[in-house]
Amino acid sequence: MTLRVLLVEDDRELCRTLKDAMSAEGYEVFTAASLSESFALLTGLGARPTPGGAPVDMVLLDLGLPDGDGEQLLAALRQKHTVPLIVISARESDGQKVRLLDAGADDYLVKPFSIRELLARMRVGLRHRGTSVAPAVTRYAVGTLSIDLGTREVTLAGTQVHLTPTEFNLLARLVRSAGQVVTHRQLLMDVWGAEFTEHTHYLRLYMAQLRGKLEDNPADPRLLMNEPGVGYRIVESQG
Amino acid sequence: MIPLPGIDASADFWPAKAARAWRAVRQAAMSGTVAPMTDDDAITPRRMAKWPWAWACAVWGVAWLLMLGLDRHIGLAQAAITLVLASALAAIWLPVLASLATTTLAVAAFDWFLVPPKHAFSVEMSEDMLLLAEILILSWVVTALLARGRVLATRARRSARHADQLRHLGDALRDCEDPLARGEALCASLRNLLGEPPKLLLLRNETPAPADDQASTALGEPSADDLVGLWHCVRLCRQFGPGTGHEQELPALYLPLRGAEDEAFGAAMIAVSPAEGVDEEVLAQAQALCDQMGQLLHRARTQRQAESAHARAQGQAVRNALLAAISHDYRTPLAAIMGAASSLRDQGSKLAPEQRERLAQSIVAETRQLSRLTDNTLQLVRLDAPGVQLHLDWESPDELAGVAIDRARKHDPERRIKVWAEPGLPLVRCDAVLFSQMLENLIDNALKYSDPPAPVELTVRRHGQHIVFAVRDSGPGIEPQWREKIFDVFQRGDWRSASSNSAAQRGAGVGLAVCRSIALAHGGDLKLRPRSHGGSSFEFWLPEAEAPRVEDRDQAMDGART
Numbered sequence: 001m002t003l004r005v006l007l008v009e010d011d012r013e014l015c016r017t018l019k020d021a022m023s024a025e026g027y028e029v030f031t032a033a034s035l036s037e038s039f040a041l042l043t044g045l046g047a048r049p050t051p052g053g054a055p056v057d058m059v060l061l062d063l064g065l066p067d068g069d070g071e072q073l074l075a076a077l078r079q080k081h082t083v084p085l086i087v088i089s090a091r092e093s094d095g096q097k098v099r100l101l102d103a104g105a106d107d108y109l110v111k112p113f114s115i116r117e118l119l120a121r122m123r124v125g126l127r128h129r130g131t132s133v134a135p136a137v138t139r140y141a142v143g144t145l146s147i148d149l150g151t152r153e154v155t156l157a158g159t160q161v162h163l164t165p166t167e168f169n170l171l172a173r174l175v176r177s178a179g180q181v182v183t184h185r186q187l188l189m190d191v192w193g194a195e196f197t198e199h200t201h202y203l204r205l206y207m208a209q210l211r212g213k214l215e216d217n218p219a220d221p222r223l224l225m226n227e228p229g230v231g232y233r234i235v236e237s238q239g
Numbered sequence: 240m241i242p243l244p245g246i247d248a249s250a251d252f253w254p255a256k257a258a259r260a261w262r263a264v265r266q267a268a269m270s271g272t273v274a275p276m277t278d279d280d281a282i283t284p285r286r287m288a289k290w291p292w293a294w295a296c297a298v299w300g301v302a303w304l305l306m307l308g309l310d311r312h313i314g315l316a317q318a319a320i321t322l323v324l325a326s327a328l329a330a331i332w333l334p335v336l337a338s339l340a341t342t343t344l345a346v347a348a349f350d351w352f353l354v355p356p357k358h359a360f361s362v363e364m365s366e367d368m369l370l371l372a373e374i375l376i377l378s379w380v381v382t383a384l385l386a387r388g389r390v391l392a393t394r395a396r397r398s399a400r401h402a403d404q405l406r407h408l409g410d411a412l413r414d415c416e417d418p419l420a421r422g423e424a425l426c427a428s429l430r431n432l433l434g435e436p437p438k439l440l441l442l443r444n445e446t447p448a449p450a451d452d453q454a455s456t457a458l459g460e461p462s463a464d465d466l467v468g469l470w471h472c473v474r475l476c477r478q479f480g481p482g483t484g485h486e487q488e489l490p491a492l493y494l495p496l497r498g499a500e501d502e503a504f505g506a507a508m509i510a511v512s513p514a515e516g517v518d519e520e521v522l523a524q525a526q527a528l529c530d531q532m533g534q535l536l537h538r539a540r541t542q543r544q545a546e547s548a549h550a551r552a553q554g555q556a557v558r559n560a561l562l563a564a565i566s567h568d569y570r571t572p573l574a575a576i577m578g579a580a581s582s583l584r585d586q587g588s589k590l591a592p593e594q595r596e597r598l599a600q601s602i603v604a605e606t607r608q609l610s611r612l613t614d615n616t617l618q619l620v621r622l623d624a625p626g627v628q629l630h631l632d633w634e635s636p637d638e639l640a641g642v643a644i645d646r647a648r649k650h651d652p653e654r655r656i657k658v659w660a661e662p663g664l665p666l667v668r669c670d671a672v673l674f675s676q677m678l679e680n681l682i683d684n685a686l687k688y689s690d691p692p693a694p695v696e697l698t699v700r701r702h703g704q705h706i707v708f709a710v711r712d713s714g715p716g717i718e719p720q721w722r723e724k725i726f727d728v729f730q731r732g733d734w735r736s737a738s739s740n741s742a743a744q745r746g747a748g749v750g751l752a753v754c755r756s757i758a759l760a761h762g763g764d765l766k767l768r769p770r771s772h773g774g775s776s777f778e779f780w781l782p783e784a785e786a787p788r789v790e791d792r793d794q795a796m797d798g799a800r801t
Contacts, residue, residue: 094672112610114603201633204666205789208635219637219660219699225645226638228671229630 002028003126004045004055008038008073009062009088018060021115022122030056035068039076054081058125060118061105062088063096070100078104084125088113098230101183108181108230124179124236140175140237142223145214147175154214161213166191170206171214171234174224179236181227207232291332298328299341306353315367318353319374322346326378327385335386342378346371401524404428408528412535422458425496425507425532432525433492433509433517440469441496441505441536455505465508468493472506478526482517492517494529498537505536565616568749572605572612579605607650611683615753618676622756629670629760633786636664636699636706639671643678644697651686655694664699666786667706669761677757677765680750681710681777689714689774705763705780713774722767726755754779 005022009015010033019029030045032038045055059077061070070087077083087108089097097108106125109118140147144157149172154161163171169191174182184203188196196202207226211218225233302325306318322345330338350360354367362368411424422439429437438459461469472479472493479485480492492511495503507529511517517525579598587595621627637660644658678697685695689712696711717725754777758765763781770776 112606199787201666201787202789204633204635204638208637211637217658219640220644220658221638221641226642228634228639228642228675229632 002026003057004028004030004048005122006038006041006056006059007031008033008035008060008065008070010034010065011062018115018118021118025119027058027122033066035065035070035073038073042077054083056083057129058122059083059085060088060122061085061100063093063100064090070096071103074100074103074105082129084129086121086125094229098183098185101181101230102185106180121179128177128180140178140234142235142238145223147171149175156214163210163213167206167210167213170203171210174232174234175237178234181231181233183231185231187231203232294332295329295341298325299345301325303348306349310353315353315370318349319370322349323374323377323381327381330378330382330385335382338382338386339379342382343375346375346378349374397520401520401527404432404524405527405531408531412532421532421535422456425528426458428528429507429509429525432521432528433511435510437507437509438465438469439505439507440466440473441532442473442503443536443540461508465491469506469508472508473503476501476503478522481511481513481515482519482522487516488513492522492525494526496529496533496536498530498533498535498540502533502537504533504540561619565612565749568612569609572608575605576602576609611680612749614676615680615749618673619749619753619756622753622760627760629673631668631670633666634669634671634674636660636667636708639667639669639674639678640697640699640708642675643682646675646679647682647686647695650683654686654691656682656686656697657694658697660699661701664701664706665783667781668784668786669781670757673757673760677754677779678708678710680754681779684750684777685710685712685714685775688712693774701783702780704783706783708779708781709776710778711770711774711776713770713772716769716773717767717775719769722769725767726751726765 003026005027007015007018007022007029009018009031012033015031015033019031022029030041032041042055048055054077059073061073063070074085077085084106085104087097087100087105088111089108090111101108106128107121109121138149140149145155147154152168154163154168154171170187173187173190184200185197187203188199192199192202207224208218211221211224214223215221223235225235227233302321306321310318326338326342326345329341333341347360350362350371351358354371355363362371408424408428411427412421422441426437426439436459438461439457440461441456441458443455457466457469468491472495476495476497477485478492478494480489481487482492490510490513492509494507494509496505496507498504507525509525579601582590583595583598590598640658640660644656647654647656682695682697689695693713696709698707698709698711700707700709755765758779758781761781763779766778766780768776768778
């Protein structure tokens with residue numbers, strides 16, 4: 001079954017280019033230039049006989065639409081479905097981007113971006129479909145590192161790495177969204193608790209400890225990537 | 240009249256007397272002939288003028304003793320000279336009319352006692368008659384001259400005092416910046432002059448706009464009626480009230496604060512009784528004080544206008560230069576994109592696949608260049624705006640360095656970029672997005688200006704109370720005369736023309752300028768240091784801040800949540 005993508009983007013040129021590129025990859029692309037148009041489109045498409053029954057399999061949402069805030073679309077979608085949503089933002093809408101990520105968007109792309117980057121993010125997003133219902137990823141492996149979330153075992157080049165409980169929780173949270181950015185707020189909330197959402201310095205220190213244990217050169221990370229002002233991302237699993 | 244323009248001229252009038260005697264003359268003048276004035280009371284010295292009648296009587300007494308006692312031994316002429324001398328001395332202390340009267344009486348007594356036949360007013364010889372007339376006229380002339388001298392001395396003193404007052408007000412006005420405080424200084428001066436506390440209306444601009452609260456300041460709590468009068472005075476730009484020749488019956492004197500011809504910057508109002516009126520000179524002085532204030536406000540307005548015009552012109556010049564610099568920087572990658580894209584469109588079928596690939600690569604690379612330029616320009620504009628807010632947070636120096644390196648590698652995978660961070664660095668307080676942008680720019684710059692395969696290094700270390708991020712290249716280095724200028728947004732080009740990299744001419748102006756802006760916004764500094772064996776080191780010095788404590792909860796945590 002062809003995967004359906006809803007592209008909400010008000011710039012016609014960019015919209016056409018992206019549609020062509022995604023169509024070439026075999027996606028069925030629906031485009032909307034405004035919030036109202038995207039709502040109408042979603043209603044018109046109706047439910048489909050897929051798990052979750054979402055009208056589309058993925059949403060690409062551009063910020064700065066002529067008739068309103070992207071958060072409305074996200075909220076409406078999240079009420080019924082766990083359809084992956086990637087935010088496309090310009091540099092000046094940084095704050096809104098983080099808000100949407102905190103509200104449940106899966107990832108973001110800053111304009112201008114390459115098609116290769118977009119397609120890679122879409123693949124990650126689609127792979128994570130439904131993760132919030134049941135954790136799909138329990139085993140993670142990249143290079144010589146392997147993580148088993150079930151047994152709580154972390155090995156690097158065959159040797160077991162000892163992690164403190166907090167370090168492991170932090171790593172596990174990232175692994176469950178491997179390839180996707182997890183905002184500071186989400187990490188602090190899920191690992192430390194709601195009262196710690198402003199304590200980013202905790203995150204910095206524990207990330208530094210994790211890097212010290214898992215990376216060759218903590219100042220030149222290949223595994224635990226930082227997205228300044230947004231959050232962290234662990235690279236995609238290769239296993 | 241003999242011209243006696245001032246104190247010095249008056250001194251000439253009485254050259255034989257010592258300075259002390261002259262002071263006595265001036266004292267006498269103050270207390271005698273001149274009608275008392277409000278502003279004189281406060282400063283008139285009274286020490287020597289205490290007993291004017293006693294002094295005069297004493298002089299006359301001595302003179303008569305001499306004349307009568309030596310009657311047998313001196314001639315009539317000597318006695319006459321004594322009388323003239325006494326008359327002149329007495330005139331120093333006595334008011335002019337009293338002086339004239341006593342002199343006349345003395346001449347009559349002289350006739351009675353000394354001129355033959357004695358004890359009769361008739362005169363024997365016609366030359367004695369002449370002598371009497373001469374004595375009388377000479378004494379009157381001396382008295383009149385003395386009186387005139389006293390009037391002039393008074394005027395001179397008053398002028399000097401008024402000049403002093405103006406100077407004091409000038410000093411007071413110059414010293415204070417606040418218009419309200421300036422008003423107080425004028426109030427004090429006017430009160431000193433006229434004895435009544437004045438009410439003031441001060442305007443920032445000469446255009447009267449009673450509705451605008453910001454445009455005017457009122458002092459001395461004027462009532463609504465007072466304000467109407469004050470505004471009226473401002474609009475007319477003319478004095479009125481008692482002594483001015485206009486609306487004399489008013490209970491107060493209204494004076495405009497004139498800044499220029501027909502431009503009042505406010506008005507003053509002082510209660511004055513219509514019956515008493517105001518002395519002409521005092522009025523002139525009060526107006527001069529008011530005008531001084533008006534001129535100050537006028538000057539302030541002119542200065543404001545000049546400053547804002549200058550700022551506008553300067554802002555315009557900066558904007559123009561910035562736009563010129565930026566549009567030049569945009570044009571270069573745009574030209575490359577245009578060339579590559581149009582070539583693909585028009586000659587696509589004739590090109591070999593590798594050529595097409597290269598053109599497409601060039602479009603992607605140039606687009607990235609444009610994107611960075613846009614980010615930098617936006618950031619530069621944002622940081623230059625007043626009241627810019629940074630999203631400060633605690634960040635790890637390792638991570639900041641890592642991000643910058645990661646991005647640089649994505650853009651230029653061929654080049655060797657090394658990174659080293661001192662272990663155990665503290666967290667730094669910064670805006671991560673801006674900070675990464677700065678490091679990225681510096682690395683980009685280093686890559687541009689040093690040719691492969693020379694590596695570019697990013698190091699982070701602690702240096703005293705600072706965390707130093709250094710981006711080093713092994714390029715040709717920068718000429719000393721350019722080391723400061725390269726951070727200027729409008730400088731571009733030939734400071735590294737030795738590099739064979741064609742990109743060397745592009746866009747460094749905006750990139751380095753935004754780096755410095757970011758560094759300064761963080762309370763740090765961006766420095767350029769030449770490296771000993773060639774190349775440059777761009778160093779960002781960020782003051783260390785004390786990070787908040789982190790509780791170790793792992794000990795307390797029982798088991799782990801996953």
